[in-house]
Amino acid sequence: MTLKQYQKFRMILTIIIAMIFSQAIINQNFFLSISIIILALLLHLFIRSRVEEILHDERDWAIGGKAALSAITAYSWMGLAVMLILKSQAILNPVYDIIANTIAFSVCILMLLYAFIYRIHHKGKIFSIYTIFTLIVLVAFVAMAIYGIINAVK
Numbered sequence: 001m002t003l004k005q006y007q008k009f010r011m012i013l014t015i016i017i018a019m020i021f022s023q024a025i026i027n028q029n030f031f032l033s034i035s036i037i038i039l040a041l042l043l044h045l046f047i048r049s050r051v052e053e054i055l056h057d058e059r060d061w062a063i064g065g066k067a068a069l070s071a072i073t074a075y076s077w078m079g080l081a082v083m084l085i086l087k088s089q090a091i092l093n094p095v096y097d098i099i100a101n102t103i104a105f106s107v108c109i110l111m112l113l114y115a116f117i118y119r120i121h122h123k124g125k126i127f128s129i130y131t132i133f134t135l136i137v138l139v140a141f142v143a144m145a146i147y148g149i150i151n152a153v154k
Contacts, residue, residue: 003053010047013040072114079107098152105145112138 001009017040024033086100116134 001050006051076107079103109141
């Protein structure tokens with residue numbers, strides 16, 4: 001398969017997934033939405049393995065890494081700003097406090113997840129002390145976020 005054929009297939013697959021996924025969500029069929037995502041991922045990986053041309057080079061990976069770090073930084077700063085604004089307005093509406101806490105936890109979880117994945121890629125070891133510590137802190141933050149959301153809804 002050529003690179004051009006792969007790109008066309010990927011675009012068609014994305015359109016089909018979007019149509020099925022959106023209809024499944026509208027009909028509240030979450031099993032179908034998860035199933036279609038998993039099936040599409042497997043199909044994409046299978047077709048990608050059939051491509052005979054070079055898909056990426058080192059420059060693409062370097063640019064992607066810089067773009068990911070920039071996106072994480074931008075999201076973190078925007079999340080911080082929105083969280084502070086909502087916290088300052090929590091007196092007017094208590095729901096703002098819940099939303100602010102959710103944003104704060106999502107920013108922390110995103111940065112911890114990035115640190116965890118970076119350590120795995122950088123060191124190449126999953127079982128180093130720093131990687132395990134980052135994973136423990138990440139799991140703790142996810143648990144606190146879920147616990148906080150459950151208590152806020154009650």
